Amino acid sequence: MAKRYFELDEDMSSEEVLYWTPEDDRPDKLGQYRAVYGMRIDTSKVGDARIFRTKGYPRALLVAEEVKEALERTGATGLKFTEVTGPSPISDEERAYKRRCNELLDPPPAARRAAWKSFGKLDELAVAPRAICYEWPGHRQDWAIIHREAGRLLLVSEGLSDPFISRLEPSVGFGLELALETEQTELPLDAIEGSWPYILLERVAKELVAQENVRERAEAGLLALEVAATGMPATLVSTEGRVGVLLGLESGTLPKHFPTPFGDVRLVTVKALLPAELEYVLKRGTEGMDELARRFAKTGEEHVSRASRQAVV
Structure with missing residues (x-):
């Protein structure tokens, strides 16, 4: 036939x-x-x-x-x-709505992936957790893995810069995406969801999504945060049972912004702090964050996170 x-x-x-x-x-x-x-x-x-x-x-x-x-x-x-x-x-109205959603949500991932590929080799096979999350602008919460120099891995968020689908208009959503760079031993590709770098980055993302003032400060410059320590290495946990991070450290190998069809997006680095460094920041505030940034820069690994390293204070 x-x-x-x-x-x-x-x-x-x-x-x-x-x-x-x-x-x-x-x-x-x-x-x-x-x-x-x-x-x-x-x-x-x-x-x-x-x-x-x-x-x-x-x-x-x-x-x-x-x-x-x-x-x-x-x-x-x-x-x-x-x-x-x-x-x-x-109905025609429902079809028009879906098409408009696709017009808004299709371009950003391509722009982000172009940026990721400029940072290193994008891992197309790694299975990072993804979910429908109504708190994220486009209701999609995703992550990507990029293989970097010296064998390190860069874990980045995907979706914080999506347009707000509820508004049906072009935008860069929250205007940022998060990035955490670490060693391969810290972020096993066959168990991403249970790794501490992923858990930490997801908790930071939740803080940013939930609090507008946190997002604004993260976009503007350095910001210290504390998140829950469950699932974190003991070396990162403070005496109060929290883990500190420093957001927005400048990097010599990563840009501060990258372009998308709807505007530039801020790439916010996330660095895990050791308890002594967190205490240093809590006591000295902005001055302490600036000093930590200078000391991290001297090590040559400004934004890189490790569970085990020497404190810079």
Whole structure:
């Protein structure tokens, strides 16, 4: 039987159609259909075909109603039939909303990935935790791993700079993304979620998302924070049972900002402090943070985090 292919009616009736984009790193599929939800076909182009597929999306096998009924009469199992003709499953307003969401949420990841690749080798295989998080601007919480010089790894947040999807307008969301660089031994790629660098960065992200004043200070310059110590190495835990971090340390190998289609985004470095360094900052405030930054710079590893190292105070 000859294969027959017909056009997909994505513009008029299908609920949602996703395409392969440059960020998917599949140049062989660029611009082609990646997924189709609530498929609808243009029946005027089908003619007398009874079994066929759609152009550009051959994974779905379409059959005429009489073929469906004949298969059901045979008692065939393992088949699932879904209507692909008739009224669209969603309204024009819902479709317009989804398309607008895609227009806003599709460009930022590509821009971020371009930035990540300029920092080192982006790990396409590492499985970092991702989640739907309504507190994040685009409701998507993701992370990426970048292989850096001297075998170190850079863990970065993905999504804090998404546009606020609730507003349906271009923006850089919270205007920043977080970055924590550490040794491979500290961040095992087969157990990212349970590693202390990931736990620490996620807790810092929660603080930033929840508190506007914290975000503003992080965007402006240096900021010291304390977070819960559960799951942290004992060497980082203070006598009060907290872990300190210093945000916004400048780096000779990382930019302060990177571009996206909707504006520049601040890259905020996160460095884990040893208890003595945290105490130093708590006693001296801004002056203490500035002095720590100078001392870290002298070590040549301004923003790099380690669970075991010599304190600079």
